[in-house]
Amino acid sequence: DVKVTQSSRYLVKRTGEKVFLECVQDMDHENMFWYRQDPGLGLRLIYFSYDVKMKEKGDIPEGYSVSREKKERFSLILESASTNQTSMYLCASRGISTGELFFGEGSRLTVL
Amino acid sequence: AQKITQTQPGMFVQEKEAVTLDCTYDTSDPSYGLFWYKQPSSGEMIFLIYQGSYDQQNATEGRYSLNFQKARKSANLVISASQLGDSAMYFCAMGKVGGGNKLTFGTGTQLKVEL
Numbered sequence: 001d002v003k004v005t006q007s008s009r010y011l012v013k014r015t016g017e018k019v020f021l022e023c024v025q026d027m028d029h030e031n032m033f034w035y036r037q038d039p040g041l042g043l044r045l046i047y048f049s050y051d052v053k054m055k056e057k058g059d060i061p062e063g064y065s066v067s068r069e070k071k072e073r074f075s076l077i078l079e080s081a082s083t084n085q086t087s088m089y090l091c092a093s094r095g096i097s098t099g100e101l102f103f104g105e106g107s108r109l110t111v112l
Numbered sequence: 113a114q115k116i117t118q119t120q121p122g123m124f125v126q127e128k129e130a131v132t133l134d135c136t137y138d139t140s141d142p143s144y145g146l147f148w149y150k151q152p153s154s155g156e157m158i159f160l161i162y163q164g165s166y167d168q169q170n171a172t173e174g175r176y177s178l179n180f181q182k183a184r185k186s187a188n189l190v191i192s193a194s195q196l197g198d199s200a201m202y203f204c205a206m207g208k209v210g211g212g213n214k215l216t217f218g219t220g221t222q223l224k225v226e227l
Contacts, residue, residue: 033214040121042203043217058214090157099145101205101215103157 003027006091006104013111019078021107023091030096032074034058034066037088037106046089049074081111114139116204118218125194125225132179133189133221135204143209146187148178151201151220160202163187164209194225 007022025032033048035058045058047066055066063085067075074093078085088108092101115138125131137146148160163171163178171178179188187206191198201222207215 035217040219042116042118042219043205045214045216048214088155092157099162100147100159101157102159103149106155 004091004093004102004104006089006107008107009105011107011109013081013109015082015111017081017111019081019109019111021076021078021089021091021109023074023076023104024072025074025093025102026072027093027095027102028071029093029102030071031094032068033092033094033101034064034074034076035090035092036060037090043090046076078109081109083111085109086111114141114144114206114216116206116216116218118204118221120221121219122222123224125191125223127196127225127227128193130190130192131194131223133191133202133204133223135187135189135218137185137187137204137206139206141208144206145209146178146180147205147207147215148176148187148189149203149205149217150198151203153200157203161189191223196225196227199223199225 004025034046035043037043049055049068065077090106091104117136144165146163150158161173161176163180175192177190201220203220204218205215207213
């Protein structure tokens with residue numbers, strides 16, 4: 001069974017903390033994505049990566065950075081968490097020849 | 113830029129009835145794909161159906177069909193014979209063809225199936 005795994009389902013952090021969200025896929029996909037989901041706003045793309053060490057800004061990259069050192073792993077980093085980053089974060093991957101995105105189960109982050 | 117619009121924040125349907133979830137899109141790309149995802153209360157995103165912009169026929173997958181009207185830039189999802197398990201959030205998305213391209217999502221429609 002193909003799988004995208006996010007390291008934490010639920011996190012609670014304090015304002016100003018550095019936060020790492022990890023995502024691993026076992027499908028040998030070239031492309032990986034981080035989305036943020038908020039009620040009434042749908043899914044918005046933060047960053048994506050089409051190859052190891054490559055990254056592209058999405059629609060809302062401010063306050064976030066990413067790292068892709070290995071093909072299977074894509075990390076989202078909040079350098080200094082703020083309360084407006086409280087949200088559900090969804091990681092996804094996609095192969096070159098595949099159509100749909102495969103999603104992880106999501107990481108619900110609360111910043112106090 | 114790509115844009116997806118879902119104008120129905122919430123919908124109700126009776127069990128066993130059919131329901132149509134609306135989706136309109138805007139893009140200047142000649143080649144693109146349209147996707148529908150289901151998100152139950154558990155949170156996982158489940159891929160339902162795909163339509164390519166050059167596909168002549170509307171896509172179907174079991175009880176799901178995509179009513180694709182290219183000239184009107186609409187890609188509505190039709191669920192036939194609704195079941196209680198269909199209660200979920202539904203997202204429409206689009207993207208350029210090719211794995212390196214992102215998908216742009218709509219704001220979603222919350223569907224509730226009633227007895």
